[in-house]
Amino acid sequence: MAMVKKSITVTEQQDSWIKIQIETGHYGNESEVVRELIRERQLREQEGAREVQVIRAKLREAEQAGFTRQSSDELLKEIQDGLGRDDV
Template sequence: MTMMRKTITIPDAMESWIKARIESGLYVNDSEYMRDLIRRDQERHAGEEQLRGLIAEGLESGMSNASAADIKKRVEDRLKADGRL
């Protein structure tokens, strides 16, 4: 993987925060911290895109004829099957 060098300007308070994170042992250096922030942002964006797709799918499917109790039961059954309930 090719690495690119970037120069950023941040306020003193942010610099102090980054240094504290490095001193805590969570990160080796500034670059590792920034790469982690970018990875997390990419993951969050992907999750948001997935959620938007699911919302669009739900809206396109129209209204359900199932009762609230039926819907709740289906969700509970699905969560139990997945081991989340």
């Protein structure tokens, strides 16, 4: 993948944190730290979009089905299972 050189400005606190990440061996250089943070944010956004799709599908399904006898806990569990996670 082609790389593009960027110049960024960070606070002193952020700079210290980046340096600690490199000094402790978590990353080899500053660029690796920034690229990893961007990747993590991209993944979070993708997961968020997936969650919205699942919730919308459940809402459409619920509208079509009418009333339910499920408790709110049962509904939440069903949504969590659909997302594959427990922290919704």
